Amino acid sequence: MDYLNFCKSYFSATSIPVNLLDNVNILYSSVRTVTNIPQYNDYYVPDDLPNFPCFSHYDPSIEYGIVRVQDTSIHIVIGPVFETEITPEILNAYLRENKIPFSERDKIQDFLCSIPRMNQLQLAKHLIFLHQAINNETCELSHFFPDYTPSADDMATNTRSNIGDEAKEYFNTYSNELRLYEIIKMGNEEELESYLNQIPLSILAKPMATSALRQAKNMFISTITNIVMIGAIPGGVSTEVAFELMGQYVQECEKLQSIHEIETLRYNMLVKFCQLSGKSHIPLGVSSDVFNSMNFIRSHTNEPITVTDVADNIEHSTSYVTNCFRKELGISPGAYISRCKLEEAKSLLMYTNMSLTEISNYLCYSSQSYFQNAFKKKFQLTPLQYRKKMQRIN
Template sequence: MNSKDAIYSFCQTLYNCIYLPIHYYKNKQLQLVLPNTGFPFDLAVPHLSELVSRKQAISYLATKELHYIGLVQNEKTEQMVLIGPVISILPSPETIRNIMKEYSIPLEHREQLTELYQFMPVYSFHQFCHFLALFYQELLNDVIDIDTYLNVYVDTKSTSVASLHSLKSYDSKEMEHFHNTYHYEQLYLDYIRCGNVEGLKKFFSNAFSIQAGQLSDNTIRQAKNILITAVTLVTRYAIEGGLDIESAYQLSDIYIQESEKLQNAEAIYQLQYNMMLDFTRRVAQAQIPRDTTSDIYKCIQYIKQHTNQAISTSDVAAYVGKSRSYLSHCFKKELGFEMNGFIMRCKLEEAKSLLTYTDKSISEISSYLCFSSQAYFQNVFKKKFGVTPNMYRKHPDVR
């Protein structure tokens, strides 16, 4: 698999798919460069020594201009693949000037550099990570969970922000640009409104091609502006989901203030992800009565996280560690409705979201949510909402 011809073929095939610069090294000697533009400058090679020194199978860095450069290396075979730069937003004229200064590119090559960016596709950071995973599989003949390996989207549970929010409460009793990724935006906002933490995590674990519109010529300012826009939207949907208005706006202010303290785009994007999780958790908590016991809380969370599985009250009871009859009785007593009914309600709410924000067929949705048949799914949906799934999708006014 790792013969010279096989590696060359793999690099060429992948380049033809993603059109990103690739450098292949063997025994520390450059063997292949794609594309071979002949330009007298290189934006990735200057970072090679730093990445090699980390002595990791996969490593990456982000430049000040938010260019991602990645390296995959197999120390045993002395093979390395350098990929990048990968851009998540198209550079402005000011950014190009800064890049020329940073890499000591003579002024006469400005047109060539601009041309390079014009033909360079825009990818999200998460897509970039998955490109690295492909090279890892090729060079090391192994499969890797790239999210876990690189600690992508670390959930810090926003400890410092939570502390600030508590203090403020005591003192005072957001394959192309973002603006045309409307349906993806609405999907993750719906997870927030419903308090669906696991759904939100799964959404961001998929490599959707979502890039941000140009909000600023400065990369750091751009990241902060994106966060501010996201906070505004998230706050609105969290309030719709049941989070009290005062808490929502306090959190909004705190996250914006925290973002202004940061001077690293990656840290800002990480804060944005944690912000979304924080709001979603708070919505989930707000939707559950305060006097709910821990067993019933576990039931609710388990059911919401397993809408795409054929779960029963027995499955829930096994997860909680109580008898089915006892747990069903407590569930009805505390919440006022049957557990079976709640399982069905959660599945149907998930169906509404999929009908609204995805183009999955009714058959696919029925199968995904583990209904016994499409006909049964359509019947229970109409009984619950008064319209068939098809009518619900075609007529927004019935929602």
């Protein structure tokens, strides 16, 4: 097969970005082709990649999928894809993830906004298609969602028809529903997995329809409404993001024609909201204003932000932000901005081949010498000494 032309045709037909890799060598990249920007970061393909396709992401808001071309060193990576509209936070996360300078922001934003919105279930279907087309091998949704696999009875009959009265009474108690919402609110993925293994998703709601398919859809809508209102938003997920995601999930649910797919989508939805709540969870002893300011700073290390920008983000004065930071963290907002930029610099020195000039420009330092001096003052090593030290260790 001509994989290069296959990838180009797939991107042309779907508008979903594609990357063709031979080991670490990039043979084709939709992003690079359309935006005409250099490749600032190497794509990472795990060494233990399974034979069947899989998901990959660094940030919960940015999804990729990988298909291995069997018996070769070639991989096809599709993505990034996004469930929601591109927010400034998602855009900055993508720029940081790919080490793209702030100067390329507008080009990247235009390209990302052109990508069709897609959730994990839809992404899985694309990967199944690609795997079958390339490797002539079928792949099931259970490969992507191994922690939840409905039984044959669940898929073929009403989702409550084979449940005993005792199980119904236990699993549908109000306390168990509240426990689920609290897990989502706290963003505890491990506890969510344990909970879902104990309590199947197919019995988390009361009968609301005579049709098994309509029942599953009604249950989905009921669950996601409560998850958003009682779990995700109180857990720190912004109202805008939560309701946009809810709308996307409900629209996708209404399109589905099998209970199996609806249950899989619901599992995916619960995990997604749990991840977002965990990312937004406010630690003890930190106010919401300081926490939101910290997140804003961490997500804008590749921009020339100031304390005024931080204050504007939470709609307070600079003196208010400065006082809160000193009281709760013991440092000024400016010092925290500097700390985050220098920690980002450490990662760039360790995991990329970017030069000191490139790193300095990427992190928006006024000059390379200023960056080097700030780094040495903080870590007692010059940037190059730190890079050599970490290379010896690794």
